[in-house]
Amino acid sequence: MxxxxxxxxxxxxxxxxxxxxxxxxxxxxxxxxxxxxxxxxxxxxxxxxxxxxxxxxxxxxxxxxxxxxxxxxxxxxxxxxxxxxxxxxxxxxxxxxxxxxxxxxxxxxxxxxxxxxxxxxxxxxxxxxxxxxxxxxxxxxxxxxxxxxxxxxxxxxxxxxxxxxxxxxxxxxxxxxxxxxxxxxxxxxxxxxxxxxxxxxxxxxRNLRGSFTPGESSPVQTAGTTCLRKKDTEQVHLCIGVPGFHRKHQDRYGLLVLNNLLGGSSSSRLFQELREERGLVYSTGAYYSAFRDTGLFSIYAGTSRKNFPRVLSLIWKELKRLREEPVPTEELNRAKEQIKGNLWLSLENTTNRMTRLAKSELFYGRFIPPEEVLAAVERVTAEDLIRISSDLFQEEQVTLAALGPFQEEDEAVAKGWKNDDATDPD
Structure with a gap:
């Protein structure tokens, strides 16, 4: 309590x-x-x-x-x-x-x-x-x-x-x-x-004193683009990002579920497709960060330069699939249960409990009990995920950043990775 x-x-x-x-x-x-x-x-x-x-x-x-x-x-x-x-x-x-x-x-x-x-x-x-x-x-x-x-x-x-x-x-x-x-x-x-x-x-x-005067907050403006940085690395490291939801957005729990099933665990779609089925990566995942007035949803993968185009195509294929096909009930329930389990297990640590108290106070001005979070997660439907995916994964707002030992021809790959004809063949 x-x-x-x-x-x-x-x-x-x-x-x-x-x-x-x-x-x-x-x-x-x-x-x-x-x-x-x-x-x-x-x-x-x-x-x-x-x-x-x-x-x-x-x-x-x-x-x-x-x-x-x-x-x-x-x-x-x-x-x-x-x-x-x-x-x-x-x-x-x-x-x-x-x-x-x-x-x-x-x-x-x-x-x-x-x-x-x-x-x-x-x-x-x-x-x-x-x-x-x-x-x-x-x-x-x-x-x-x-x-x-x-x-x-x-x-x-x-x-x-x-x-x-x-x-x-x-x-x-x-x-x-x-x-x-x-x-x-x-x-x-x-x-x-x-x-x-x-x-x-x-x-x-008692000796902590002073009064805070808020400053002006500049509006967030985003536009999908591509950035390739040449760096002498063994792998190409890529990150695909889109604007997400701010921390009070009504769909934030839906995006949390979407994050989990896309790249939040070893049973997630990206891990299974890119690593287990194709053997193209060692590390991949999806991440959701929520801020006061915006959010960021990102996907990471590390792969060889040779497999860079294929990995990009497969990621885009998964994003399109989320926009078009309902997530099966079993997969959706598994993602929800993992979120629930992770939350309850984290509460066995006093530092994590202290962190939840502080973030609730700073961000919401009230304590948000775990039961409230889990109830919101449970309400997420397959239809919600299609709607959220359609909202977020639009071509014009998807940004690709990558660094690695690039050559000139990689520029064309990075510019055309969302084309339908670039989709990886089965």
Whole structure:
């Protein structure tokens, strides 16, 4: 059973008491990510996340690491396109330490100039590492191609140029603008003394201050296109993307089911057709990302240059099939049951429960119980999937991004892969 309250400074606290476990997960979530950055600020959200681990007035970066290791806990953070999360998972007996450590990092960072310069170099190495992982790089390339110059299309890590020019003052101003009680929430799930939780949260988090002023949001505009990038890789890595549904769209659960049966598991259509039946890929899958005002649905596959045209044709054949043929009842039920099973199994982890609390609060302003999600999934019909597929998989809005050891003739393949006569023969 989840609970929601406001701390003395206006910070929303959402929590779930789970007395059957020995752990507690604490997360500070702020509604700020790469989409909130100006073109000159690209990567500042991620750099700020790193710098909160680099020392406070009470603790050095080493002391922060030693403090959590000394109690066998886990401390980490991540930045996305629309939010940033700092979290700690710790034994229940160390709840106060977890609350105090996280609050100290978020509220009292030093932003020491020498630490900032070192961390810039760390992130530049992270960018280089990312460039060496084409199966990850291709997704960013697809998003940038599909969303053009919209902030959602910016890379979360930023660019080397934007990282290097970010100053200590830039970080302080950015943090003061977004890291406020009314633009954040504190989420806690696990075993704790319920009667004392609010008092202890107030004690450690009362110094988080400020008021958030929303900025203007630029509209999302997309158009289907093709982008091939030559890169010396062993495989061609391709990503096909279309605009999806925003996170409050009435068809979001239908797209979740569609995602699962198309590429969400080893029994999915793409995995079975491309890998098991044809032996053309090792890795393939489909992914759905929902944002405040839009969404992204994408398909990934890695294959040889020789098989690049065939894989494209087979993927398009599956997309057309979804638009034209009802999904058999057995297949539809299997996709639903997998979603249900994955959700219930994920709830056996306190970090996952904490994450659900926070996302419900940040995105919907209320807790969405698992039963509500599963009931919505169960209502999805085969007719819904045809309608959704027909809406999304239109030729003019499908984007293809690919990178690999391309030759000139591959340009023609990429331009004509949706032609009917390009369909792979049985």
């Amino acid at each position: 989840s609970n929601r309250t406001k701390l003395e400074n206006g910070l929303t606290l959402v929590y779930e008491h789970i007395p059957s476990v020995r752990s507690v997960a604490i997360g500070f979530w702020v509604a700020c990510g790469s989409r909130n950055e100006s073109p000159a600020e690209q990567g500042i959200s991620h750099l700020l996340e790193h710098m909160l681990f680099k020392g406070t007035e009470q603790r050095s970066a080493r002391k922060i690491a030693e403090t959590i290791d000394a109690v066998g806990g886990h401390l980490n953070a991540f930045t996305t396109k629309e939010y940033t999360c700092y979290y700690v998972k710790i034994l229940d007996q160390h709840l106060r330490l977890g609350l105090e450590l996280l609050a100290d990092m978020v509220i009292n960072p030093l932003f020491a100039p020498e630490e900032l310069e070192k961390e810039k170099n760390v992130i530049l190495e992270e960018v280089r590492m990312y460039e060496d992982n084409p199966d990850e790089l291709i997704y960013d390339l697809m998003v940038q191609t599909l969303l053009k110059d919209h902030p959602l299309g910016h890379p979360i890590l930023g660019t080397p140029e934007s990282i290097l020019r970010t100053s200590r003052e830039d970080l302080i101003r950015f943090k003061e603008r977004f890291y406020t009680p009314d633009n954040s929430c504190l989420a806690i799930a696990g075993n704790f003394e319920v009667s004392r939780l609010v008092e202890e949260c107030n004690a450690f988090w």
